[in-house]
Amino acid sequence: MQTNEDQAGIPAATRREVLGMAGAAGLALMAPTLATAQGTETLKVGFISPRTGPLGSFGEGDGYVLELARKALANGLAIGGKTYKVEILDRDTQSDPARASQLAKALINNDKIDLMLTTSTPEVVNPVSDACEAAGVPCLATVMPWEAFYFGRGAKPGEPSPFKWTYLFSFGVSNFVKSYLSQWGAVPNNKRVAALLPNDADGNAIRAAMLPDLAKAGYTIIDGGPYETGTTDFSAQIAKFKAEKCEILMTFPIPPDFATFWRQAAQQGLARTMKVVQAAKTGLFPSTIEVLGPLGNNISVAAYWHKNFPYPSTLTGVSGVQLADGYEKAAGKQWNQQLGASLSLLDAGFVALKKVANPKDKAAVAKALAGLQTTTMMGPIDFTKGPVANVSATNMIGAQWVKAADGAKFKFDYVITENASDPAVPVARKPSAFA
Known part of the structure; x- marks a missing residue:
């Protein structure tokens, strides 16, 4: 007659308990490894610029700049004792403001980005910034007259800023x-x-x-x-x-x-x-x-940047001359001033992320942008000085x-x-x- 025992004479129910305890012990031993694997979060950063179309000359060096940034971030970004993986999701507006808005909304809604970076003319920056403002996503921008960014999007002279999520460091009149x-x-x-x-x-x-x-x-x-x-x-x-x-x-x-x-x-x-x-x-x-x-x-x-500006990149460590020479060697084209501006945007964006305890907290990141003081390849930026809220003016x-x-x-x-x-x-x- 069959009994409810295995060949070793251990009742099946008891054997399942032993295996269960062994599995639990194994999981306990593996817990640190699993916690590390499961706890490695990814920061997603959008980067929108014009790389083709009538404004394409602004973005012709962005591929090279983004490659430098990705190499610098290959081992992750350390923030508050934790290391985050970083994905930079770059998009080309094709010089179309409507497409710029659509790309921004897709990055916000589909890719769930934590921070938006955007550059080069109001035709790019303003629609991207408007999409971020509406969605409550922190956004940092550069390279357009700040008056067109601030007043061109509805702010009124002498009135409080209507913007909570969108910031620009750039030149003005x-x-x-x-x-x-x-x-x-x-x-x-x-x-x-x-x-x-x-x-x-x-x-x-x-x-x-x-x-x-x-x-x-x-x-x-x-x-x-x-x-x-x-x-x-x-x-x-x-x-x-x-x-x-x-x-x-x-x-x-x-x-x-x-x-x-x-x-x-x-x-x-x-x-x-x-x-x-x-x-x-x-x-x-x-x-x-x-x-x-x-x-x-x-x-x-x-010029908003020149290779002889004396300020290195905080993200990659390269100097202006190194950036220009590296681009010319890689692309076979003459260096251009947007190289330093695009890398400055990445510099400033990642400095802001490192200033918060939790870079997945969008409100905290926006607050960090509002008080950001740092030096990029374009020179010093200081959002606490204005000339208006949400803006830091840069030199020409x-x-x-x-x-x-x-x-x-x-x-x-x-x-x-x-x-x-x-x-x-x-x-x-x-x-x-x-x-």
Whole structure:
């Protein structure tokens, strides 16, 4: 007759108890390993920029910068005695504001990111920031006039900030003005300024805030009037600037529009009368200057980063020169100033995450951004100083594109011509007249 015992004579019920205790003991011994494996949380950071389309020159170096950041974070990020895995989820807006908003919402709702980083022009930064503000996700941004970020999204002068989750460190009108006046004062001219400003967030912010400041400084401003992005005929603006005998050109168009305008200006005789050609939003990158050929020589720009800035990356440890040289070797292209800005965004974002006890706590991260004080490759940032809540203003340094020496690897050199905003930045030469 069968009994409820196994071959060793141990009742089955008792055997199950023994195995259960053995399993429990084994699990107890394995507990530290399991706890480590299960306790390794992942921080998800979104990174949205324009890498293709009309604004694609801003993002052409982002792949290289993100690779450096991922290598620096390969072993995780230590915060409060705990190490977190880090995923940086980068997305390309294709220069489309609607797509920027959609990408941000997908990262927020589907990927459940803990922090959003975004850069390069209002067409990218504002829709991404709006999506984060609506969803209660901390967001840090750079590279656009702060007035277009703050007032362009609904904040009112003199009223409390309507933003709790979105922050920007970047230049503003006063930073442009300081650099421009320093550059223009070094070149003899008649102080008559041709202003070519588009009907967009940048153009409207500059028109409202910068033009009055330049007028107060003694310059006569001739506004060509707001034009639509994609305009193909600038004859009316060119005729007006010629009639007013302007010797300074100040522009804020996207790169394709500037190329169209500037070629027409040369054909119609305006270019040869200019003593200063000051470009912003375009003229920032070698690719947008080289397409102009000889018309690119001596174009002036206010730089938000240059490889000779004396500030290393806090995340990767690389210097400006190392970043530029590494990119040129890897990509076979000339370095550009967005390299330092994009790495600065990553620098600042991860400093903020390390300042909180729990980086998965979105409210705590937003609070850390509001009080963030650190030094990035672009220089010092301090959100406690303003100029308004949610904003830290960064310096602008005067620079100029000059024809490279014969036999040089690239057609133009990008040299620093003034440092009124930051004497720590070395000046290479004085500004030269365009014509």
